[in-house]
Amino acid sequence: xxxxxxxxxxxxxxxxxxxxxxxxxxxxxxxxxxxxxxxxxxxxxxxxxxxxxxxxxxxxxxxxxxxxxxxxxxxxxxxxxxxxxxxxxxxxxxxxxxxxxxxxxxxxxxxxxxxxxxxxxxxxxxxxxxxxxxxxxxxxxxxxxxxxxxxxxxxxxxxxxxxxxxxxxxxxxxxxxxxxxxxxxxxxxxxxxxxxxxxxxxxxxxxxxxxxxxxxxxxxxxxxxxxxxxxxxxxxxxxxxxxxxxxxxxxxxxxxxxxxxxxxxxxxxxxxxxxxxxxxxxxxxxxxxxxxxxxxxxxxxxxxxxxxxxxxxxxxxxxxxxxxxxxxxxxxxx
Numbered sequence: 001x002x003x004x005x006x007x008x009x010x011x012x013x014x015x016x017x018x019x020x021x022x023x024x025x026x027x028x029x030x031x032x033x034x035x036x037x038x039x040x041x042x043x044x045x046x047x048x049x050x051x052x053x054x055x056x057x058x059x060x061x062x063x064x065x066x067x068x069x070x071x072x073x074x075x076x077x078x079x080x081x082x083x084x085x086x087x088x089x090x091x092x093x094x095x096x097x098x099x100x101x102x103x104x105x106x107x108x109x110x111x112x113x114x115x116x117x118x119x120x121x122x123x124x125x126x127x128x129x130x131x132x133x134x135x136x137x138x139x140x141x142x143x144x145x146x147x148x149x150x151x152x153x154x155x156x157x158x159x160x161x162x163x164x165x166x167x168x169x170x171x172x173x174x175x176x177x178x179x180x181x182x183x184x185x186x187x188x189x190x191x192x193x194x195x196x197x198x199x200x201x202x203x204x205x206x207x208x209x210x211x212x213x214x215x216x217x218x219x220x221x222x223x224x225x226x227x228x229x230x231x232x233x234x235x236x237x238x239x240x241x242x243x244x245x246x247x248x249x250x251x252x253x254x255x256x257x258x259x260x261x262x263x264x265x266x267x268x269x270x271x272x273x274x275x276x277x278x279x280x281x282x283x284x285x286x287x288x289x290x291x292x293x294x295x296x297x298x299x300x301x302x303x304x305x306x307x308x309x310x311x312x313x314x315x316x317x318x319x320x321x322x323x324x325x326x327x328x329x330x331x332x333x334x
Contacts, residue, residue, distance in 0.1 A: 007058045008065075012050055013072040016042040021069070021076065032078055036090040039066045048191035063087055094130065098171040100141040101128020102153055103163065103231065105178045106199060109239060113180070114228065115148050115188075116196040124200070125227035126174055141175050148194050150187035153177050163234045174231060176238060202239075207232040 020042040021029070028034040043065045051057050060068070066087055070077050077083065103126055104113035114124040129144035131137065142154045156177050164173040188194040206214050206222040206229055214220045222229070 008060075008068050008072075009057075010072070012046070012054075012057070013069065016046060016050075017069065017073055019045065021073070029076070030078070032081060032086045033090050033093050035076060036066065036086065039069050042069065044192075095168065095170050097130045098137070098173070099128050099130050100137045100144065100173050101126050101175070102141055102145045102157075102177045103174045103235060104145075104149075104151070104153070104180050105176070106182045107179050109178060109242075110201060110203070111182065111199040112202055112205070112235070113149070113186070114198060114200050114225075115194050116198075118192050118195045122195065123224045123226055124198075125225075126231065128172065128174060137173060138175065141173070147189045149197055150189055151180070151184065156180075163231055163238065165230050165234070167230055172230075176235075202232070202235065205232050207236075 020038050021035070024034075024038055028038075040062060043062050046057075046065065047059075051059070067083050070083050070086075077086070105111070106113075113127070115127050116122055116124050127145045127148040129140070129147070131140040135143075138157055138159045142152070142157065145151060145153050153175070156179075157175055159175075162173050162175045164171065166172070182199055186197040188197070200218075204213055204217040206212075206225055208229060209222055209226065211222050211229075214222055214225060
């Protein structure tokens with residue numbers, strides 16, 4: 001590790017520490033977790049500017065970079081603390097910070113926008129990121145989407161229209177943004193974070209880790225979409241609710257060789273919030289309305305009875321199902 005640190009010139013470390021660490025309030029600098037977030041900002045600056053302007057500077061991950069900073073400024077490390085333990089605590093803390101973003105749909109409602117991380121092995125995911133201190137969820141979602149795609153969703157957002165899941169004890173909420181033209185130009189506002197931005201057909205995305213649909217239809221392994229998998233089935237439910245399709249949520253989105261695996265997700269239903277302007281009357285409301293119409297006449301017509309039965313059928317079929325898809329956790333930093 002010492003050899004790795006020596007490859008970072010003292011002048012570079014001095015500049016980064018003065019920019020991002022030494023000026024922060026003492027109460028934050030004395031908090032190892034908050035300090036790690038400042039070191040993360042310094043790391044991004046190092047990758048974005050120093051490495052781009054000074055040939056020969058080493059590529060290094062956040063752990064090696066943080067160790068170099070602590071060794072360069074040992075007074076930053078709380079007395080009795082171990083660097084590795086501080087970094088582990090920081091990683092655990094980050095996993096508990098809620099993330100917010102968006103599911104952006106095109107005008108046909110058949111394609112969804114995904115982003116790919118900058119690293120070579122990065123998979124595809126929805127544009128999203130961690131909330132800042134005292135930041136509202138919808139503001140975080142708009143900020144993260146703009147940073148990662150250059151697209152402003154503020155005027156298109158409905159604060160009560162989203163899919164929310166808890167994955168490995170981390171809350172993730174994605175606001176649904178429908179009707180975005182496919183010819184929209186997207187351009188990330190952050191450096192070295194997003195490599196690619198592309199539209200993908202929803203029907204070709206996997207709904208569990210053993211779903212081989214993307215392999216046969218896109219030539220990509222399902223694990224390339226491990227951050228997308230938990231949201232696909234709830235998204236299909238949302239689409240069926242909006243368009244009033246009484247078929248099962250997987251019909252019309254058939255997956256080749258798709259046998260659901262045992263879930264590793266928390267066993268709770270996804271939270272799907274829909275405002276009336278984005279979805280038709282909910283199935284339960286349809287049933288209530290049908291029952292009210294039935295009370296108007298003790299001898300309902302066959303047509304009325306058929307509508308009531310249809311409402312019951314819709315309610316039974318369109319209630320959100322438990323997420324029975326396996327989710328293989330992987331490294332991802334939004």
